[in-house]
Amino acid sequence: MKKLSLNFWGLLPAYLVMSLLMVLPLLIIFYVSFMSSDPYGGYKAVFSLDSYTQILYSYDWDENLVLNLQYLKIIARTLLLSAATAIICLLISFPVAYYISRQSHTMKTLLLYLVTLPFWVSMVVRVYAWVLILSNDGVLENGLRFFGLIGDIDSLLYNNGAMMVGMVYTYIPLMILPIYASIEKLDSRLIEAASDLYSSRMNTLRRIILPLCKPGIVAGFVLVFVPSLGTVLEPMLLGGGKTMMLGNLIQNQFGVARNWSFGASLTVLLLCIVLIFLMFQARRTNLNKEFS
Amino acid sequence: MQSFTKISLLAIGISLAAGANAASDKLNIYTWAESIDPVLIEKFQTETGINITLDSYTSNEDLLAKLKSGSSDYDVVFPSQHFVKIMVQEGLLKNIDAKNMAAFKLVDEQWKNMWWDQKSEYSIPFVYGTAGYTVNRDKYKGPANSWKEFFEPTGAAIGNIAVFSTPDEIIPAAQLYLGVEFCTEDSAQMKRIFELLKKQKKDVAVYSSDNISSRIASGEVVMHNWWDGDSMRTRKNNNAPIEYAQPKEGLVGWLDSMVVPINSRNVDNAKTFINWMSETDNATIEYNYYAHSSAVKIDQSKALHQAENSPEIFPSAPIKFTQACSPAAQKLVDKVWTQLLQ
Numbered sequence: 001m002k003k004l005s006l007n008f009w010g011l012l013p014a015y016l017v018m019s020l021l022m023v024l025p026l027l028i029i030f031y032v033s034f035m036s037s038d039p040y041g042g043y044k045a046v047f048s049l050d051s052y053t054q055i056l057y058s059y060d061w062d063e064n065l066v067l068n069l070q071y072l073k074i075i076a077r078t079l080l081l082s083a084a085t086a087i088i089c090l091l092i093s094f095p096v097a098y099y100i101s102r103q104s105h106t107m108k109t110l111l112l113y114l115v116t117l118p119f120w121v122s123m124v125v126r127v128y129a130w131v132l133i134l135s136n137d138g139v140l141e142n143g144l145r146f147f148g149l150i151g152d153i154d155s156l157l158y159n160n161g162a163m164m165v166g167m168v169y170t171y172i173p174l175m176i177l178p179i180y181a182s183i184e185k186l187d188s189r190l191i192e193a194a195s196d197l198y199s200s201r202m203n204t205l206r207r208i209i210l211p212l213c214k215p216g217i218v219a220g221f222v223l224v225f226v227p228s229l230g231t232v233l234e235p236m237l238l239g240g241g242k243t244m245m246l247g248n249l250i251q252n253q254f255g256v257a258r259n260w261s262f263g264a265s266l267t268v269l270l271l272c273i274v275l276i277f278l279m280f281q282a283r284r285t286n287l288n289k290e291f292s
Numbered sequence: 293m294q295s296f297t298k299i300s301l302l303a304i305g306i307s308l309a310a311g312a313n314a315a316s317d318k319l320n321i322y323t324w325a326e327s328i329d330p331v332l333i334e335k336f337q338t339e340t341g342i343n344i345t346l347d348s349y350t351s352n353e354d355l356l357a358k359l360k361s362g363s364s365d366y367d368v369v370f371p372s373q374h375f376v377k378i379m380v381q382e383g384l385l386k387n388i389d390a391k392n393m394a395a396f397k398l399v400d401e402q403w404k405n406m407w408w409d410q411k412s413e414y415s416i417p418f419v420y421g422t423a424g425y426t427v428n429r430d431k432y433k434g435p436a437n438s439w440k441e442f443f444e445p446t447g448a449a450i451g452n453i454a455v456f457s458t459p460d461e462i463i464p465a466a467q468l469y470l471g472v473e474f475c476t477e478d479s480a481q482m483k484r485i486f487e488l489l490k491k492q493k494k495d496v497a498v499y500s501s502d503n504i505s506s507r508i509a510s511g512e513v514v515m516h517n518w519w520d521g522d523s524m525r526t527r528k529n530n531n532a533p534i535e536y537a538q539p540k541e542g543l544v545g546w547l548d549s550m551v552v553p554i555n556s557r558n559v560d561n562a563k564t565f566i567n568w569m570s571e572t573d574n575a576t577i578e579y580n581y582y583a584h585s586s587a588v589k590i591d592q593s594k595a596l597h598q599a600e601n602s603p604e605i606f607p608s609a610p611i612k613f614t615q616a617c618s619p620a621a622q623k624l625v626d627k628v629w630t631q632l633l634q
């Protein structure tokens with residue numbers, strides 16, 4: 001009994017912080033999403049499902065209610081670009097993490113420190129750095145021209161490629177760190193045993209290293225994929241604001257478009273996508289545990 | 293127990309009083325990016341002992357969203373005319389009895405008792421100007437005397453246009469070009485606007501209202517939506533090879549006023565600031581820095597920007613001021629913009 005109350009009182013600050021700073025705001029968003037919107041921003045306390053029907057149906061120029069796939073297109077684009085970001089991050093991170101794990105102790109500390117270093121700088125500043133690198137007569141263009149690798153080219157900025165570069169750069173530490181952690185734990189004797197048994201290098205990677213690093217890879221994938229879904233800055237600053245991701249659409253509803261209820265319903269939708277993804281992930285992890 | 297309650301109440305009272313006291317030398321200003329001369333901020337702080345915290349925005353929509361959220365803590369903000377009207381309607385502004393403030397006597401007669409604040413209760417007009425577009429003359433040699441060049445670009449401008457990131461001024465510009473009434477509720481007319489912007493989009497490099505000067509001065513883009521004074525300031529200060537276009541269909545006019553949000557906690561300081569900024573000496577310093585036309589009296593003998601060296605703010609093109617749209621018209625504006633940027 002005494003132990004229980006200690007548990008309760010000891011965790012109370014955490015409960016309070018979580019409920020005040022996370023659960024309460026989510027409940028407010030949920031509430032606003034079922035209210036009707038006010039033409040000049042804000043919401044009216046009148047129940048309405050408009051903000052949810054608006055995701056699929058909208059009025060065309062002749063005021064007929066028609067099926068409108070523009071928002072689904074934005075959602076599909078968001079999922080696709082986030083998955084692409086996670087996959088590119090994975091392809092780059094795995095060799096990097098493996099390399100770091102094979103270094104001496106001091107070297108490891110230094111390299112890991114370098115990987116986390118960007119987190120000390122504001123994200124806006126880091127994305128703006130890419131604007132300077134990619135802009136006309138920017139660092140990259142001038143560098144390439146100096147070495148005679150390119151002639152006259154179109155701007156490297158304001159396209160989907162620039163946006164992907166920004167996203168991969170922003171989220172890659174979140175992929176390197178968990179993969180590194182799982183490679184660290186890898187028993188090197190297993191690799192020796194594999195090579196003793198005449199396994200090729202490729203085979204060792206595929207059948208020994210990758211399966212054992214799977215938890216790290218999965219964790220990294222989740223850590224990159226989920227925040228990518230909410231990306232706002234990169235499409236705006238590097239993509240030129242021409243194509244939206246879900247984060248931009250939501251931001252627009254609270255700003256320019258002044259439709260808070262629709263913004264809230266889109267937020268709920270984004271949350272659902274994330275939750276479904278995480279639940280699916282948790283189920284698979286549990287199944288794996290049961291099998292082993 | 294009772295004495296404990298009393299003591300804690302007393303403690304709360306003291307801390308509240310202390311808080312109120314501390315708040316009385318503060319002033320939170322939310323204004324257009326790079327609009328107020330830093331020299332004036334310094335001068336105001338030394339002369340009055342009031343400490344200014346400065347935040348900035350780049351669109352009226354951002355400002356409205358901030359005020360509407362109810363959580364903002366600003367004492368002076370600078371909305372354009374149509375947004376003053378909306379904010380008054382929505383009960384977001386404090387009645388500061390503007391017509392009896394010292395600043396009001398310094399306001400140019402032509403800007404008194406305007407349609408957005410007919411009884412001059414809420415706002416002191418401060419600066420005015422136009423929204424149009426600027427071209428980089430190193431990269432673009434073609435004409436710049438119509439909105440046609442901006443909306444239907446040719447030559448070097450193809451693929452190198454930059455447009456404001458909010459619809460507030462770009463849709464009126466498109467309406468001037470196509471001869472559509474501002475704030476029309478006619479869906480068919482707005483569809484024409486949408487189609488024009490949609491066609492222009494393939495030549496748009498970026499939709500942005502931030503960092504315009506570096507983007508156009510460096511030639512990253514060759515045409516950029518911009519404001520008259522900002523364009524002139526970059527031309528004069530940085531010797532940039534740029535020209536503010538004079539579209540024959542007209543420029544989009546705006547006038548920014550100083551107003552006090554309803555939940556301001558430093559109203560007296562806000563009024564002190566508004567009066568102080570309108571004093572002729574300070575208004576002249578601000579005019580020379582910001583380079584937009586002043587709605588209050590300035591000292592012409594010290595004014596740097598005169599008609600002969602400032603075509604931007606003494607435009608040859610006609611000016612048409614934006615209006616406060618009805619909810620129905622606003623809905624059409626939002627529809628154009630959402631469909632455009634989907």
